[in-house]
Amino acid sequence: MAVSTIYSTQALNSTHFLTSSSSSKQVFLYRRQPQTNRRFNTLITCSQETIVIGLAADSGCGKSTFMRRLTSVFGGAAKPPKGGNPDSNTLISDTTTVICLDDYHSLDRYGRKEQKVTALDPRANDFDLMYEQVKALKSGVAVEKPIYNHVTGLLDAPELIQPPKILVIEGLHPMFDERVRDLLDFSIYLDISNEVKFAWKIQRDMAERGHSLESIKASIEARKPDFDAFIDPQKQYADAVIEVLPTQLIPDDNEGKVLRVRLIMKEGVKYFSPVYLFDEGSTISWIPCGRKLTCSYPGIKFNYEPDSYFDHEVSVLEMDGQFDRLDELIYVESHLSNLSTKFYGEVTQQMLKHADFPGSNNGTGLFQTIVGLKIRDLYEQLIANKATARAEAKA
Amino acid sequence: MTTIAASGLSVATPRVVVVPTVRVSAPVRLNYPWKLGSMNRMVVVVKATSEGGISDKVEKSIQEAKETCADDPVSGECVAAWDEVEELSAAASHARDKKKAGGSDPLEEYCNDNPETDECRTYDN
Numbered sequence: 385m386a387v388s389t390i391y392s393t394q395a396l397n398s399t400h401f402l403t404s405s406s407s408s409k410q411v412f413l414y415r416r417q418p419q420t421n422r423r424f425n426t427l428i429t430c431s432q433e434t435i436v437i438g439l440a441a442d443s444g445c446g447k448s449t450f451m452r453r454l455t456s457v458f459g460g461a462a463k464p465p466k467g468g469n470p471d472s473n474t475l476i477s478d479t480t481t482v483i484c485l486d487d488y489h490s491l492d493r494y495g496r497k498e499q500k501v502t503a504l505d506p507r508a509n510d511f512d513l514m515y516e517q518v519k520a521l522k523s524g525v526a527v528e529k530p531i532y533n534h535v536t537g538l539l540d541a542p543e544l545i546q547p548p549k550i551l552v553i554e555g556l557h558p559m560f561d562e563r564v565r566d567l568l569d570f571s572i573y574l575d576i577s578n579e580v581k582f583a584w585k586i587q588r589d590m591a592e593r594g595h596s597l598e599s600i601k602a603s604i605e606a607r608k609p610d611f612d613a614f615i616d617p618q619k620q621y622a623d624a625v626i627e628v629l630p631t632q633l634i635p636d637d638n639e640g641k642v643l644r645v646r647l648i649m650k651e652g653v654k655y656f657s658p659v660y661l662f663d664e665g666s667t668i669s670w671i672p673c674g675r676k677l678t679c680s681y682p683g684i685k686f687n688y689e690p691d692s693y694f695d696h697e698v699s700v701l702e703m704d705g706q707f708d709r710l711d712e713l714i715y716v717e718s719h720l721s722n723l724s725t726k727f728y729g730e731v732t733q734q735m736l737k738h739a740d741f742p743g744s745n746n747g748t749g750l751f752q753t754i755v756g757l758k759i760r761d762l763y764e765q766l767i768a769n770k771a772t773a774r775a776e777a778k779a
Numbered sequence: 780m781t782t783i784a785a786s787g788l789s790v791a792t793p794r795v796v797v798v799p800t801v802r803v804s805a806p807v808r809l810n811y812p813w814k815l816g817s818m819n820r821m822v823v824v825v826k827a828t829s830e831g832g833i834s835d836k837v838e839k840s841i842q843e844a845k846e847t848c849a850d851d852p853v854s855g856e857c858v859a860a861w862d863e864v865e866e867l868s869a870a871a872s873h874a875r876d877k878k879k880a881g882g883s884d885p886l887e888e889y890c891n892d893n894p895e896t897d898e899c900r901t902y903d904n
Contacts, residue, residue, distance in 0.1 A: 459895070460893075461896070463893075493866070496859055497863065501859060502858055502859055502862035503866060534866065534873075535832075535833060537863075537866070588868065589868050589872070591875070592834065592868060592871055593837070593838050594838030594839075594841045599841050602845075603861045603862075603865050606860075610862075
């Protein structure tokens with residue numbers, strides 16, 4: 385939300401034009417009034433608060449389901465920038481801009497082949513530029529961000545990004561560089577276990593000509609060392625980790641259809657209150673299916689407990705199984721606490737709104753939606769806080 | 780004034796200066812003579828990447844990766860080659876999803892992504 389003060393003064397010869405001085409965040413509007421002979425200078429001072437969210441995910445950028453759910457919670461739909469490069473990775477909605485960190489590759493595909501590094505390697509990314517631009521956007525300055533074209537593998541001409549209310553940086557290294565990490569107001573790490581990753585990649589790539597089980601396996605294995613060395617360690621810095629594991633409800637399941645998803649929430653993060661089940665800080669195991677609710681195989685199982693994760697205090701909410709029907713969803717929602725919903729049933733509504741998205745019937749969709757609501761809550765608290773601080777400073 | 784303006788145009792305000800952006804040898808006949816000053820030509824550049832192109836790239840990259848890795852499975856080249864395969868596979872899958880979603884009706888495609896906009900609202904009763 386922008387706080388603006390408008391001043392009107394007399395002006396000399398002027399026509400329609402707009403200048404902005406980025407350092408003082410002032411906008412000068414010169415307008416000629418056709419009705420009257422007086423001409424006005426309108427000076428508008430705006431200060432916009434931008435919050436920065438980091439999302440570490442291995443699955444490519446921007447168009448991922450998590451992003452779509454997140455932007456949907458804030459309202460409005462995120463689209464690629466109009467009239468720009470059609471292969472742009474950026475998504476823009478009224479409140480949110482999602483930037484793909486692949487755009488900060490310092491080496492394009494050919495450069496990486498030459499240098500024999502993967503995209504996961506920090507040597508292939510320009511962290512200085514990433515830091516400068518995220519800092520600029522956070523302080524309300526527009527930037528010319530490069531575009532990494534995933535189709536051609538080259539770096540295209542930069543595009544202009546305006547500072548949004550909510551900036552989401554999604555990619556492989558949002559928390560890798562310490563300076564960028566300090567700019568983040570909230571960070572999320574999407575941790576997919578190896579078995580699930582393999583199952584998902586099989587589903588994604590088997591339809592592709594040329595791929596076979598061996599090539600998919602080889603691809604995952606080859607990237608594993610770099611992944612474990614550079615990407616995985618970011619887990620410890622995340623405020624929320626969504627862990628996706630194979631289900632424990634079906635013995636020897638290797639299809640990856642039923643999932644066990646754990647939402648690991650760091651305690652003591654400002655403006656972030658973890659979701660809990662029944663009683664905060666206690667250990668609960670809950671199977672909602674029974675007399676009041678009938679579920680089909682394999683059912684649903686919830687777990688909630690406090691834990692320690694990389695020497696941090698965390699609360700872990702876990703869901704194993706999948707939803708079959710709407711009333712299962714609403715039943716579960718009514719028993720969870722601290723969801724940061726604005727009305728009863730908001731989580732269910734959001735899940736149903738995107739029922740065709742992958743993960744809509746299991747913990748991935750549920751926890752992604754909940755994290756989205758938490759981020760909205762964090763944003764509103766931050767804005768309210770800054771507004772009161774400004775009001776106090778003025779008084 | 781220019782020759783075009785001399786053909787009897789009545790200009791709204793006397794201070795408008797018509798600068799012709801197009802020099803024509805023959806007399807220009809327009810339906811809207813007052814729009815002369817804004818005769819801009821919009822050039823639309825359509826970058827269409829065919830889905831077949833990406834699939835071919837994926838296939839080629841897999842073959843290359845297999846060849847590179849046949850010599851030395853742990854070298855940097857091998858790892859970089861498989862990383863390229865992964866990147867291209869992801870791009871191919873995105874392209875496939877986009878094609879599947881947007882093939883039929885542009886309105887459908889837009890409404891899938893933005894169900895709350897005015898054009899896409901549905902009323903059940």
